Amino acid sequence: MRALRVLAVGGEGGAGALQSLRQWAAELRVELECAADLPRATRLLAGGRWDVVIAVLGERADEELTWWMDTLRAAPAPPPPRLVAIADRPSMGLVLRAEKLGVLDLLTIPLRRSDVAHALDSVRSAVTELPVPLPSVELNAVGQYALVGQSPAMLDVYKLMARVANSAATVLIQGESGTGKEVVARAIHLHGPAAAGPFVAVNCAAIPENLLESELFGHEKGAFTGAVARKIGRFEQAGGGTLFLDEVADMSLALQAKILRAVQEREIERVGGTETLPVTVRLIAATNRNLRDAIADGKFREDLYYRLAVVVIDLPRLADRGDDLLLLISHFAQQFGERSGKRITAISDRALELLRSRQWVGNVRELRNVMERAVILANDAALRTEHLPEEIRGEEASLPERGQGTLATLAELEARHIARVLAHTGGQIGAAAEILGIHRNTLTRKMKEYGL
């Protein structure tokens, strides 16, 4: 087996660590190069292929970790080198951050040879990953989109779609983010009576509230500041076809009333206009929220709900679709492989295990993203853990057999769980405290205590 190529980077107070690494290089079976500072290190990184970077972190260790992961992700010869960070008395927060970012290991000063050896061994063991062949996938293609899956939950969806497609009924598609609501809407359109007409999608969550009305209904020139020219709205653009209102729950109540009027009376007026225009569209709406809860909270009009929910299609979460995951992996590997001129035929057992153990908050959209990146990084016919994003590789420690073998303390578990909930709420303390069932002041105190 070839020696690992290791780049060690000093920084403030890192001279001692570099000295130790130089002494251990032969025993550790590595080809070691040292760089005294970051500019020198980046020059060396650009000039060759490295397996591991060992970086001594300075005072702003947290920021430096992020910087290093950004830099290594962009290494010229994929896959990017793994990072072993060294910090002086790292906080629990830093340890968790390192895990989240996918840092291979975070070692403490004074450096111990056995710790470095352990970290490097885990890189060497990566070559023992075994390939699992990817199955061939039968697609239900919808233009550039595709419905992939044979799980019972998806078969129910297909049956319902087939039943509603031939009618002109308004459809409400419900499901978590990334479950494929727009793909289903397009499929219904293409198999329905309005297939010859346009399919116009409006993302109600993306458009600023003050512009959504004019986006939907259009406006006359000068109707408001910024109305620089007459605009044809999406209702008009979709005439004779389908209007897809995505994330419909993100509309203000005032706009919901206008949509209701358009649906009931089948006519609209442009903002600032006097002409009444007929509505000749099939409406399909989608949401990732529970509209019944929104109605109870007074955030969604009940009458509009009943107008939209003539037929309701519920899309399953990726985590509930069982073996569809492998089919989707295969589909995306093929799709992105074709795009980048690669033929991906397998995925390693370890990588598959990591993907299977993931929560997939972003469902199929998140998986698609992960696969796109993995295919870019792949340099042969198999996808391996090294091609997965750092945040997924960071979960490797929690898989069986590769863990540290020691049991965690209660404090460690608590810190880990708090960090996970904070990540879920995007750092919003109030929302995190609510999920954890503790007072926000208690949460703030614990965050401080654990250095989160």
Add this chain to the structure above:
Amino acid sequence: MKVEQALRLLPDLEALMPLRGLLLASARPDQRLQWGSGGPYLTVGKHAVEPGELTRGMAPVLSLITEHIGALYRAYVEALEAQERGEPADAVAALLGAGRLEARVGRLEQASAWYEVALALAEGLQDRRPEIETLLALGGVCLAHGWYAEGARHYQRALVLAEAEFDQGGAIDACVGLGCVAFERAEWAGAQAWYGRALRLVETGGDRLRLGRIEHQLGLLARRQGDLAAAGEHLRRARECFEALAAGREMALVLDAQGELDAALGRAESAAAAYREALAWLRREGRDVELDVTIRLHLAELLLEAGRALEAEEEMRRAEQLAISSNLAHRLVQIYARLGTLRGGQGDETGFVFFEQAIELCRALGCPPAEEARVYHAYGLFRSRFGGAGRDEARAYLERAREIFQSLGVEAEVERVRAELQELTA
């Protein structure tokens, strides 16, 4: 609550600008929205903000404001004391110091007001050096704000005085300033002449920092003129000067320019390496988020040109996050304009939301007119991609951009937009 809703409740008052900044800096992307279909179009307006978080963030912001205002007050008192002592040059220095404090936090108009007071005082002194220094400071503010004609007048006056006083440093800086004004107005020959003059002056003095800066500017100019070989040579010389001085920020600037040059030459790997090294110099030097954001945007453009749209977008999003968390909301204008252009290139009409957000930020933050013109220009080009009724909007945005460029006297840009408008009509 979403930032766009929170901003609607905030009156447009100068005293509340720091609160506006805090509001934007406290914005966090809601992880639950990230993977939604609106995720690719998320802007700061759609981020979430918690009133509690604003309350927690208030104390440090208020303390910074108190510190800032305290420093301004102290500078003023220092100026008064110096006047009383009969040392007006010290009074000018104190007023200049106050202006610099304002400029450092991006309050250019306020900085300009301090400099104007300093200038009025300096003009009455026998020693002309404080006046030269003040004129240079005023020129710098005008340049940053896009008031090019006024900036040129200040630099011109500074040059005349510096030459009369045998103040070589002042004369060099004035020439460089005049070169920069010409450069911004795309008057390449003028810029070349001024930089050339500065170079001749600096070569006699042996000031390596100034020499490096001029070589850097000459490198940028040569690239704009299409002489890539000359650009490379100037940048190499600039790098030599800065590396010898271990001037980290300057090294980062030159490496960033080198990256752009390599990209123009189709040397994508060298360009990426230059950008990465620039970021490493910045990291070593300490925090300069403004420059960090600029380099990341260049890196994103490089990735985009290489067809790596996913990574380009990730880099832009990192720049966005950096700008938000570092209270540099004005940088979001540029970031969103680029994200909008990226979506336009992908044929995605919903990308218009980025331009709308950029325009909204320009208004809310009082961005320099040149920046606003660039956003309208990019928005016009975006709309023109989609034809149909979008052409009327495209024309309206391009005309707005042309008007602003015209008011700034940037003739080359006016001509460019005029040609694009003609093409659109044809």
